[in-house]
Every structure is written in C-alpha cells, then in structure tokens.
Amino acid sequence: MKRTVNRNQRNVVNPRRGFSFVEMIVTLAILALLFSLLSPAVTRSRQSARQLECMTRLRNVDMAMLNVLDTTGRFPASGNFTDTGAFQTLHNWVLDVLPWLDQSATYNAWKLGAPIQDPVNFPLTKLFFPILVCPADISVEQSDDATTYGNLSFVVNGGAGYTTYYQGVHDCPVDLLAQKLDLNGDGVTCPSSGDGAAGDKSIFLMMGLFFNETWTEGVSRRHHTAATVTDGMSNTVVLSENVRTGYNPGTSDPSESSWASPHSVLTSFYIGDPCLLGGCTPGNVNYQRANSEEGAINSGLGLPEGKSPIPNSFHIGGVNMAFGDGRVQFISQRIDGNVYAAIVSPQGAGLSGLLHQTLDGAP
DSSP, rough: OOOOOOOHHHHHHHOOOOOOOOHHHHHHHHHHHHOOOOOOOOHHHHHHHHHHHHHHHHHHHHHHHHHHHHHHHHHSSSSSEEEEEOOEEETTTTTGGGGGGTTHHHHSSSOSSSTTSTTTTTGGGGGGOOSSTTTOOOHHOOTTTTTTTTOOOEEEEEOOOOOETTEEEEEEEEEOOOOOOBBOOOSSSOOOOOOOSSHHHHHHHHOOOOEESSSSSSOOOOOTTTTTTOOOOGGSEEEEEBBSSSSTTOOOOOTTTTOOOOOOOHEOOOOSSBBGBBBTTTBBGGGGGGGGGGGSTTTTTTTTTTTOOOOOOTTTEEEEEEESOOOEEEEETHHHHHHHHHHHHGGGGTTTTTTSTTTTSSO
C-alpha cells in the first residue's frame, strides 16, 4: 500500500529554521569581538610596512648622497644662496642627489645659479618624487595636491644650528630657535671670519655635517669631506626623517614649500642647544639639552610644516636615521642627549675642552 504523508505533518517533522533575534545578536557580538582583536594587528602591520618602506627610501637617498661625496670629494651645501647685491634663495642638497635617484632630467633642466622662483626652476619645484617622501608623511594623506607639489620627508644633519645674516653681520651661527651661539663661551657672538681654531665658527663646523653656503661668493663657505669626519662615517648621522618639512599647503612660495627650498628650517635637522640661551660658558653646558624641549625628537609633530627643524616621524617611539656607512637605523625618541649629540657631530671627539664639557657628559 502506498504511504501518504500529510504536508502539515511533514512540516512538523522537518521544520525550516532561521536565526532568532537573540542568535543574530550573539553572532554579531562575536564578529565585533573578532574584529576588535584583529584591528590592532592590522594597524601594526600597516605601520610596520610603512616604516620598512620609509627606511628603504631613506637608504636610497643616503646612498645617493654618498655617491655625491665620492664624485665631488665633499658633502653638498644644505642650502645655496647668493649674498652679494640682492639676497636670493637658490636650491638645496636634494638637487645634488637627484642624478643618483634616476632623476637626471630634472637636474639637467634646473637653471643653476638662478633663484628658485626663476621661470625655469619654479615648475620643477612642483614635481613629486615618491622616493623623497616617507609613506607615513601625512602631508601626502591629508591633501589632494600633495602629489602635484614637491613634498619632502628627509633632511640632512645640520648639527647645532645654521648660519644667517643677523643685524648687519654675515655668516652668523644661530641655534634652531635662531638664538645667536657663543660656542666658546667668550661672550662674543656673530664673530667675523677667521676667529681661530677655538672660535665659534670652528666649533660650529665640528658639530654638524651640512651647512648653508653662498653660491659663488666666499661669504659662507664650509663643508665636510670623508676625511674630516674624524669620528668615523659609521658613527655619524647623514640624514633623518622630518615630516614637518617639504610640502606646505599654507603657501605657494617654492622657497618655503618644496623639495628644493634652501630655507634652513626645511633642509636640515638640528639638535637642541646644549648651552643655556646659546652661551657656552663654564658650567652652562649640558648635552642632555640636545634631546629635550624644542629639540626633542618627535616633539614637533603638532606644529605646522616648516616650524620644527628636528627629526619628526609618525613611527611609534622614534625616527629612522641614515649613517655615513649606508645603514639606516631606527633611533628612539628617548635617546640620551649625550649620545644623540655624539652621533650628530662628525668631530665630537675633538670637542673635549672646547665646550667646557665632553660629549660623554663629564665636566
């Protein structure tokens, strides 16, 4: 006999089921928990990838700089200016390394000796070179224009400060806050040229690797070679990150916003002034100041572009720095000030006694 099954009975025996409201809430809660656990790991992975890519780009720029050193026999100027007649801003160190970064066309197109605002040079300042920019630089992330302007994330080692024209005096050494430096503690600032082996300008040369120079005049002419880096190339920082330089959405002036700008606060990084108010008199020198207050690594992240000439990065806990032997190392933002000043100075061992305190902190 053929057996028949009532449809209602079949539905009772094999009911169709779906998610209840409670089950759906529980499932969503589990998914949210899993996402919250995975999200930090994904973020850390992205940060690590960006830091690694940043290190790779910085290493390439460092190798290009060492090629310039080998070819020309000297490190280039951090920034180039003219200082006779009308003061003019020309270009910075980046132009010198471009041929070794596969950008010879830009280098050859640049009108050397002409101001950065020159009709030939100005359009070139807007070129975007990814190799000059750390992927973590938020100037790229926060502006649609960043890829059409000349952004820059890397700066050269300027040491204790830079030279400038100050109240009628040319080539005056100042710190990162533009305070005049009295490095030998004799009470005289902005000395004239030829101030002696223990003079401010001689000590100033020992404390940094790159300097402003006048293009053809002899007003400001100082540089280092491989031979003058007496502390050793492997012990001396050449380049660092600074995401507070380069592209500035607040200005269209290429002298204040581009990879080519020779402006001192855009080309270089500087340590904090080891001398209180710039005066290096006996008992007034403390190298812990090199990494403190306005000179502390990563202390300028909240400042506008061009307002913090120190190492700044968005990597957690420090910055990438490139050394004279071609290696790139992550430097903690908590690095001891004495150690920090020592790796910045190319002739730190020779400073003993000149600043009334050696670089190891001993009086």
